[in-house]
Amino acid sequence: MRIYLAEDYKSMSRRAANIISAQVITKPDSVLGLATGGTPVGAYQQLVEWYKKGDLSFAEVKSVNLDEYYGLSPRHEQSYRYFMQSNLFDHIDIKYENTHVLNGLAKSPTVECAEYNKLIRDLGGIDLQLLGMGHNGHIAFNEPGDDFGLETHLVNLTESTIEANKRFFESKDDVPRQALSMGIKNIMQARRILIVVSGAAKADIVYKAFCGPVTKEVPASILQLHPDVTLVGDKEALSKLVEAGVPVCG
Numbered sequence: 351m352r353i354y355l356a357e358d359y360k361s362m363s364r365r366a367a368n369i370i371s372a373q374v375i376t377k378p379d380s381v382l383g384l385a386t387g388g389t390p391v392g393a394y395q396q397l398v399e400w401y402k403k404g405d406l407s408f409a410e411v412k413s414v415n416l417d418e419y420y421g422l423s424p425r426h427e428q429s430y431r432y433f434m435q436s437n438l439f440d441h442i443d444i445k446y447e448n449t450h451v452l453n454g455l456a457k458s459p460t461v462e463c464a465e466y467n468k469l470i471r472d473l474g475g476i477d478l479q480l481l482g483m484g485h486n487g488h489i490a491f492n493e494p495g496d497d498f499g500l501e502t503h504l505v506n507l508t509e510s511t512i513e514a515n516k517r518f519f520e521s522k523d524d525v526p527r528q529a530l531s532m533g534i535k536n537i538m539q540a541r542r543i544l545i546v547v548s549g550a551a552k553a554d555i556v557y558k559a560f561c562g563p564v565t566k567e568v569p570a571s572i573l574q575l576h577p578d579v580t581l582v583g584d585k586e587a588l589s590k591l592v593e594a595g596v597p598v599c600g
């Protein structure tokens with residue numbers, strides 16, 4: 351695993367965007383696994399900036415997103431489809447039909463999830479998977495205790511995730527209680543993984559995930575077993591790793 355320590359959120363975002371753009375430049379038809387949440391927003395802004403300068407094209411890129419709230423329409427401002435359009439897709443030359451986000455209004459979550467697994471396989475798998483990490487160690491919406499062997503599935507969100515995400519909604523009651531999410535198995539099958547973390551509130555869970563035991567109670571800890579993971583974080587989020595003497599690159 352490579353760990354990059356960045357001075358602040360902006361340089362963390364720039365480093366993450368560098369890794370994504372290197373993937374796209376070296377393989378223009380890459381399949382990118384994309385993430386939502388607050389942390390990757392800066393990396394998406396940086397990619398848009400480089401695209402606008404003419405340094406980067408996503409014309410052949412295909413994308414699959416990690417997750418979507420179950421019950422939200424893609425047009426809902428807090429849906430992850432909406433997030434991806436407004437933070438990235440609407441500003442670059444990726445083709446809409448090459449972008450894939452789970453359908454939060456699917457009548458049958460079972461069918462939707464099975465089709466998504468098939469889609470990922472038909473695309474040839476994910477070249478680079480971008481991840482954020484929840485305060486309880488979740489990746490995508492794989493919550494503590496979820497089976498590591500699961501593929502895309504319907505998840506009941508934990509109280510801690512609902513609490514953390516209520517900032518995006520008018521009230522806590524508006525936060526959906528379920529989501530469709532890629533499973534740990536889909537994530538671990540990606541060829542490369544890039545995980546971004548920011549802020550002091552993530553320091554403890556980052557330490558547990560990367561220095562603690564691999565356990566279902568900390569879903570991100572499974573990443574210790576992936577052969578190609580890059581962790582990019584700012585000083586605050588990586589502080590406990592640094593204190594423990596884990597080697598990091600600047």
Ligand SMILES: O=P(O)(O)OC[C@H]1O[C@](O)(CO)[C@@H](O)[C@@H]1O
Pocket residue numbers: 385386387388389390481482483484485488489490491511515
């Ligand atoms: O980057 P943030 O906003 O801390 O979110 C962390 C994680 O939580 C989620 O937003 C889901 O709650 C994930 O998509 C993300 O990886």
